[in-house]
Amino acid sequence: MRTVLNVIWLLLCGIWLAIGYVLAGVVCCILIVTIPFGLASFRIADFTLWPFGRRLVRRPDAGVPSLLGNIIWIIVAGWWLALGHLATAVVLAVTIIGIPLAIANLKLVPVSLVPLGRVIVDSDEVEAARYPTVG
Template identity: 40%
Template sequence: MGCLGNILWFIFGGLVQGLAWFLTGCLWCISIVGIPIGLQCFKISKLSFFPFGKEVVYGGGVGSFLLNLIWLLISGIWLAISSALLGVVFCVTVVGIPFGLQCFKLAKLSLLPFGTTIVTYR
């Protein structure tokens, strides 16, 4: 079911969200200081393309907190708003609820991407 969910997700919204994360990562990588943030964006971009069968575990320390604060002020809020709005649109129908839940997972991750680990279930 996860494979089918990922294929449908990629067609109906994952491509747009994954490209948004990828382009954000490219913008962060323009400066040398932003490269660690850009690399994290690329990791989350892979999750945005195919989120089914993956779980996000939150953790981190002081360094993650500082990076999350900088991230939230510059880029995170816009990615979180777009994911949350897309999640609301998906949750209008019963069939779209699993896709909406994935959008809400990505919206939360958009707010706090540093100090997280992505776990794949098989």
């Protein structure tokens, strides 16, 4: 089911979102000082291509630089991106087929707000870490 949803997502909106984030990442990397933001944009682009079956998890080694970078990110771009994802989710939720896509768009709100100090992992890895098997 994840694959079907990811393909539908990719065709309808994922490719366009990813292209936008990649372009923003390229601009940020050209400006040298904003390379961490460019890398974060590339990470968001990767997540927007294939969001179903993956989650955003806080990195345990993220510290004060990530916090300061996230504050700058929120002021400059994060809240605009989050509003865009929220508006798109509302529009997608109008149809039954669009509801899973709206949920995927809502998954992108946290990463668009605070991308630094986060890593994207498979949902299965998160569940395996949360509920280890005994045996």
